[in-house]
Amino acid sequence: MLTPENAMKFEPLRPSRERYDFDHADALVDFAEKHAMQVRGHTLVWHQQLPSWLTERDWTRDELIEILREHITTVVGRYRGRVAAWDVVNEAVADDGSLRDTIWRQVIGPEYIDMAFRWAHEADPDALLFYNDYGGEVLGPKSDAIYALVRDLLQRDVPIHGVGLQTHVSLDWFPEPQDIAANVDSLSANMDRLSALGLVVHITETDVRIERPITEDELAKQARIYGAALEACLSAQNCKALVLWGFTDRHSWIPYAFPGTGAALVFDDAYRPKPAYHSLIDGFAGH
Numbered sequence: 001m002l003t004p005e006n007a008m009k010f011e012p013l014r015p016s017r018e019r020y021d022f023d024h025a026d027a028l029v030d031f032a033e034k035h036a037m038q039v040r041g042h043t044l045v046w047h048q049q050l051p052s053w054l055t056e057r058d059w060t061r062d063e064l065i066e067i068l069r070e071h072i073t074t075v076v077g078r079y080r081g082r083v084a085a086w087d088v089v090n091e092a093v094a095d096d097g098s099l100r101d102t103i104w105r106q107v108i109g110p111e112y113i114d115m116a117f118r119w120a121h122e123a124d125p126d127a128l129l130f131y132n133d134y135g136g137e138v139l140g141p142k143s144d145a146i147y148a149l150v151r152d153l154l155q156r157d158v159p160i161h162g163v164g165l166q167t168h169v170s171l172d173w174f175p176e177p178q179d180i181a182a183n184v185d186s187l188s189a190n191m192d193r194l195s196a197l198g199l200v201v202h203i204t205e206t207d208v209r210i211e212r213p214i215t216e217d218e219l220a221k222q223a224r225i226y227g228a229a230l231e232a233c234l235s236a237q238n239c240k241a242l243v244l245w246g247f248t249d250r251h252s253w254i255p256y257a258f259p260g261t262g263a264a265l266v267f268d269d270a271y272r273p274k275p276a277y278h279s280l281i282d283g284f285a286g287h
């Protein structure tokens, strides 16, 4: 399974209101098909990576609804039957559990979420449609808020099929070895309650960052965290994918976003497999 890291976001796809640039997105979808990989489309509605032509002027509610409708219809329609799953709405819940204050919410209102899922479903009725977010992996205020959001969407018959758990974490996610089991239980319980709603789960953007300088012990701990996430996914009824946010430490957003940290992926910057890679392979082999 392949997720374009940036190429399907609003800004790269839309150099201007009139023009779409599908070159990179097309190349990735072609690559995936050539290698028998599914594509996770990422992402249709987000508050980041929006073009300045969109953010740097005022729109009426009707105008912004039309921009979003046209965008979703065009992008999902272009890849109809070729993108298996879409992150329709990304990170709409703030860290305190409230609905994030974004251009979409301010101008359109909270119903932008319902609209986005309905338009995406119309444009490709067979694609799996996801709500995707970070920090909602284990039980807690944020995952409670995400649960409530998707439950309400389902109650209103909004076509949503899954929740993406991004899983950008650090070694502190499981502070002590004995906490790993407790966290796997909590992750599993969160997946279970989504399963009870009839929703699929994808772990969508895994990376496990480490503070530099990095020791062998830390790489071993990182491997245990990757293994634990895989174990939770494999033992859940509804977890159907585990995607990493890149594969080699040579190309990763982590050193830019969290200066002083890195080595978050499963191959090092010379493309050599790390303990985390072996942990995933062992996890699959043992299942």
Ligand code: G3I
Pocket: 005, 006, 048, 049, 090, 134, 166, 205, 253
């Ligand atoms: O493409 C331009 C390039 O033309 C320009 O010269 C350069 C100079 O700044 O910027 C390039 O764009 C950068 C883009 O990545 C492509 O490399 C942006 O500045 C940079 O902000 C952007 O960062 C991306 C980030 O989302 C944006 O918030 C990361 O690569 C990407 O990994 C990250 O991914 C997000 C997921 O979409 C959602 N979940 C969280 C995850 C991590 O933040």
